[in-house]
Amino acid sequence: MRLFAAVILSSTAAVLGSAATAGAAPANDDFAAAIPITDAVGAHAGTTLGATKEAGEPNHAGNAGGRSIWYTWTAPETGTFVFQTFGSSFDTLLAVYTGTDVGALTEVASSDDDVGLESTRSRVAFVATDGTFYAVAVDGFGGKAGRARLAWQPGPANDLFAHPTSISNSVGSVVGTNVGATLEDFEPTPSDSGATIWFEWTAPDDETVKFSTFGTRGFDTVLGVYTGDLLESLTAVGENDDDPEIGCCTSFVGFDAVAGTVYRIALGGWGGGEGKFTLSWSPLVRGTTGDDLLVGTPGVDEIRGLGGNDVLQGLGGVDLLLGGAGNDRMLGGSERDTLIDRRGRDLLNGGPGNDFLDSRDLRTPDRVDGGVGRDRCLVDRRDVTRRCP
Numbered sequence: 001m002r003l004f005a006a007v008i009l010s011s012t013a014a015v016l017g018s019a020a021t022a023g024a025a026p027a028n029d030d031f032a033a034a035i036p037i038t039d040a041v042g043a044h045a046g047t048t049l050g051a052t053k054e055a056g057e058p059n060h061a062g063n064a065g066g067r068s069i070w071y072t073w074t075a076p077e078t079g080t081f082v083f084q085t086f087g088s089s090f091d092t093l094l095a096v097y098t099g100t101d102v103g104a105l106t107e108v109a110s111s112d113d114d115v116g117l118e119s120t121r122s123r124v125a126f127v128a129t130d131g132t133f134y135a136v137a138v139d140g141f142g143g144k145a146g147r148a149r150l151a152w153q154p155g156p157a158n159d160l161f162a163h164p165t166s167i168s169n170s171v172g173s174v175v176g177t178n179v180g181a182t183l184e185d186f187e188p189t190p191s192d193s194g195a196t197i198w199f200e201w202t203a204p205d206d207e208t209v210k211f212s213t214f215g216t217r218g219f220d221t222v223l224g225v226y227t228g229d230l231l232e233s234l235t236a237v238g239e240n241d242d243d244p245e246i247g248c249c250t251s252f253v254g255f256d257a258v259a260g261t262v263y264r265i266a267l268g269g270w271g272g273g274e275g276k277f278t279l280s281w282s283p284l285v286r287g288t289t290g291d292d293l294l295v296g297t298p299g300v301d302e303i304r305g306l307g308g309n310d311v312l313q314g315l316g317g318v319d320l321l322l323g324g325a326g327n328d329r330m331l332g333g334s335e336r337d338t339l340i341d342r343r344g345r346d347l348l349n350g351g352p353g354n355d356f357l358d359s360r361d362l363r364t365p366d367r368v369d370g371g372v373g374r375d376r377c378l379v380d381r382r383d384v385t386r387r388c389p
Helices: 002-023
Strands: 035-037 042-047 068-074 079-084 092-098 106-111 122-128 133-140 145-156 165-167 172-179 192-200 207-214 221-229 235-240 252-257 263-271 276-287 293-295 303-304 310-311 320-322 328-333 338-340 347-349 356-358 367-369 377-380 384-388
Touching: 035 042, 042 068, 068 145, 079 092, 092 122, 092 221, 106 122, 122 310, 133 145, 165 172, 207 221, 221 252, 276 293, 293 303, 303 310
Parallel strands: 035 068, 165 192, 276 303, 293 310, 303 320, 310 328, 320 338, 328 347, 338 356, 347 367, 356 377, 367 384
Antiparallel strands: 042 145, 068 133, 079 122, 079 145, 092 106, 092 133, 172 276, 192 263, 207 252, 207 276, 221 235, 221 263
16 A cells, blocks of 8 residues: 555656646747747747746737747848748747837737638748848737747748739740748638739730740649739739639630739639749730631730631741630641640641640540641540641
């Protein structure tokens, strides 16, 4: 019995000792004792168990919280950075400030739940200035506490609506990545898009144009075009997940641009997808639901038939020709053209240049002629081909 009692007493003491340890305040509980973190990329594991809130401390992300811990970080370079609490065991709050007095801080960015995700984790993006001292607070929603994980890394330069990448001219393309991008409050989210980046384009002329992610591989893109100067009051010009002629996972928005108008272009991933992308823009020649003759210009064009039995003809430039629902004739120009038709009994002729021709519709036989040049043809087994290696 004595041995049994001793075991009970020993176990009780161990439990009490563990409880006392769990209740001890973390080393970085106070603002003045913040843990310094360094570098452009990193992560730190800690805890908010036993943490408290100081007198004068702000409500992080607009919530009273009550279990905050602190970090300090000096930006190693100027650029967009993302801080997040993914991997924490509780419903977090996250806030970034400038200032050296806990009672007189200036908020740079804050987050309760990451925008656009069913998440109890927090994520912020902001443009940091090289050499600037930032204070970072991790707290719990409504005073929740637990294991905390803070991670940080550079984000895309055009992650934020206020810092878009400027693009210009009637024709162009840009490659990049949306990996590490975030969604902001009030940001439009067509088709459950996430990880959105922004571009700004001023129309040089009154003309019909298109923006497209054709050529992107590896993730399902979502595209939106808007007008307006404030994120919370944008007007949608067009939004698209899957291109109506190409399908998954390319996005396409065509519209009548007005010279001098500033258009905001958002590129994201369906369901929060991330990856490398290609964004292109050019004049758009677009058909009707009837029979049309659609002829491009000597420059770069995108030519799209809709309904009817159309004739689509490229001239100069690297053109993209997409047939519609009818039996179409598609004739490439002198450059490296792409011809795609997924419906109807069609004729595809690449013409001069090294062309790409795609007639895969699993329907009535098509006629595919690569033309002069080193062409690539993707066809159905029943299609009739000529000059296709």
